[in-house]
Amino acid sequence: MKVLDLHCRSEHVFEGWFASEEDFQSQLARGLVQCPLCGDEQVQKRLSAPRLNLRASASARAPVPTAEPSPAPQLPSDASQAAAWLQRMRQAVAQSEDVGERFTEEARKMHWGEADQRPIRGQANIDQTLQLLEEGIPVLPLPPALKEPLQ
Template sequence: MKVLNLRCAHEHRFEGWFASDEDFESQATRGLVGCPACGDTAIAKLPSAPRLNVSGLKEEGAPTDRPAAAQAAALQAVQQLMARTEDVGERFPEEARRIHYGEAEARGIRGRATAEDAQALREEGIEVVALPVPAALKGPVQ
């Protein structure tokens, strides 16, 4: 098994595990390797060094890998949001209106809306936020 350091076009860094370099190239060429943060399939392989166990050598208070920590925190926040909201799919604009006007139970919902639908909701005083959900969080990961 080969562990590769990868980066998408949006500068998100992550690891990928492949049987070989050729396996990575094959999957990447077919668009099967996607960024876990944004789903981008324009993936580049980064130079990597052999793994060394230096955890005991780290000085107390030394800085951590901030970009990776921020990415992990963002993914965790999205996971929590998804766990606490109901997915209403394409019915999002209609369901948001029903909740806003008291025709449906008040609850947290998520779903899909066009930019025009989202703007129309905002003009009606309904707060909406666009949140891209990484493909890895949309379904089971294999």
């Protein structure tokens, strides 16, 4: 597994995991690689030290950072696990309420007990997301691809 540091035209930086350089180039050419923050398909590799995921054991997988103190979820180690993880994420999205641009307002209301707790999703820019995190409100940016069917 080849792990690449990528960025979009808006300079959002993110990782991509690919079987090989050819796999990355193929997915890029087919428009399958997009920024998880803004959905931009104009993605480029950044200069980075090569990193290969050669072991599939749980101890070799890096945890995903979260805003909550609970244990972080583990990244999937192969394609079938990745598909199952993506399906679980899509189910979570389907079971949440889309509050759109009211996301930060609704998250704050729930955090301060002014609204009932419920799973929500919506839009927030980077500054709004950072403000929520600084206030102790856990948020998780989701890639736009979660709303599309699995390939």
